[in-house]
Amino acid sequence: MSQNNCESKIRYETEIEARKNRGWLESENKQKYSVYGCSSCSGWHLASIR
Ligand SMILES: [Zn+2]
Numbered sequence: 001m002s003q004n005n006c007e008s009k010i011r012y013e014t015e016i017e018a019r020k021n022r023g024w025l026e027s028e029n030k031q032k033y034s035v036y037g038c039s040s041c042s043g044w045h046l047a048s049i050r
Contacts (some may be wrong), residue, residue, distance in 0.1 A: 011043040018044035 012018035018035045025033055025046065032049040 006038055006040045006045070009045045011038070011041055011045065013043060015044050018046060022046055 010021075014023065014042055016038070019030060022035055025031075033046040035044060035045075035046060036040045039050050
């Protein structure tokens with residue numbers, strides 16, 4: 001079994017919820033994030049983009 005760091009990430013129930021939070025995170029942290037669907041927990045996460 002491969003280990004993933006999914007549990008340490010914030011999980012969103014829906015893509016819409018993840019996108020909403022991305023909006024203020026981007027302005028708060030001055031950084032870009034991508035929204036992706038997670039196959040491990042079937043939720044949604046944000047990944048920071050350099
Ligand atoms: Zn996950």
